[in-house]
Amino acid sequence: MRRIIATLAIVASLLAFVEAQICKECQTSNDVYCHNQTSYQNCMKNAAFGDIVNCPTGTVCSNSVDVCVDKSLVDGSTVVDVCGTSASCQACLSNNKYACVSQTQFARCSSSGVILSSSVFSCDEGEICILAGLANFNNICVPSCAADFVGLTSTCSNSEYEPSSTTSTSSPATTPSTSVQADGCTAAANADSSLSSATYFFTSYTADATCRSYLYCQRATTGWTTVFLSCSGTKPYFDPTTSNCVATKPNGCT
Structure with missing residues (x-):
């Protein structure tokens, strides 16, 4: 019973979030319909109207009142790239302590914004990693049933985290004890x-x-x-x- 109540609370939280970030839907936060990452229409009474507007180069259609924001301002929680998710995958954004690194895994972020590949964790069974969960209910792992209900997908599309090679050939041959x-x-x-x-x-x-x-x-x-x-x-x-x-x-x- 307690788990059901917790899941319902998460669904309610995600519903509030999803209203402000689904691609090709009028966003309640700024009354904008993002057609893709770089174009949009204005909305009124939950319906798009007028000409399609193209965002300036280097900006994306967001949930912000400014609509088109510089890619560097996207943090995956407060400011969302509505029609894109790749920028938030395997990236330490907005001083977050954690980042999604696969559909069901997350990792610790260093203070300098680097993913600590030695500190990778798995979500519980039946959960997926959604970066927005950190800002909405302080948990980066979301029950997949709750995410499905509100039409959200995992931040990353890869099924398993494979860290890129970061060890230089000039580094010590062995890791110190x-x-x-x-x-x-x-x-x-x-x-x-x-x-x-x-x-x-x-x-x-x-x-x-x-x-x-x-x-x-x-x-x-x-x-x-x-x-x-x-x-x-x-x-x-x-x-x-x-x-x-x-x-x-x-x-x-x-």
């Missing part, structure tokens, strides 16, 4: 007063002189929860001053 990673976090926290009370942070993996790998450190009840990460592609170096991967090799790196 958990204890070595924890020692690195402790050393960083002791050396930098700004990190001494931080809940989580990123720090260089000092054993890698190439500066291509780094550590994610999160305080646990006892010790640290750590993740060993590597920079790659056009930004192959970790910069400890910004805690981001960068294109220019920092001073002191080989």
Whole structure:
């Protein structure tokens, strides 16, 4: 009975959301009918009228009052790309702590907006991953029956998450042990007063002189929860001053 009540609450929440984001329907939030990602008509009394308007280059038809918004402003929850979902799949948007990475999986996001591929979780049986769930009822996994009822689909279309290769060939040959990673976090926290009370942070993996790998450190009840990460592609170096991967090799790196 409790599960039924919870599902009904989710359906009600999704109904409120779906009114503002279904493609090819008049949106209650802005009285606009999005024909596709880049064109729309105005609506009145839940019916489209007038000429089809094309959005400017680089913008998409959204649930915003401004209608056409820059793609960079789409966060998948507050501002929605009404006729598109790919921008929200496997992407850490709007400082969200989690992102959908497949139809039924989600992953933790780092503070710098990177998916932590070592922290991937599965939704419960009968649930699918819908990013909007975070903003609407604080759960990224939605019962598929509730989503079907209101006409929503999972944020991602892929059935299984396959992280892209992010490990550089110049990175250390083997991942350091958990204890070595924890020692690195402790050393960083002791050396930098700004990190001494931080809940989580990123720090260089000092054993890698190439500066291509780094550590994610999160305080646990006892010790640290750590993740060993590597920079790659056009930004192959970790910069400890910004805690981001960068294109220019920092001073002191080989």
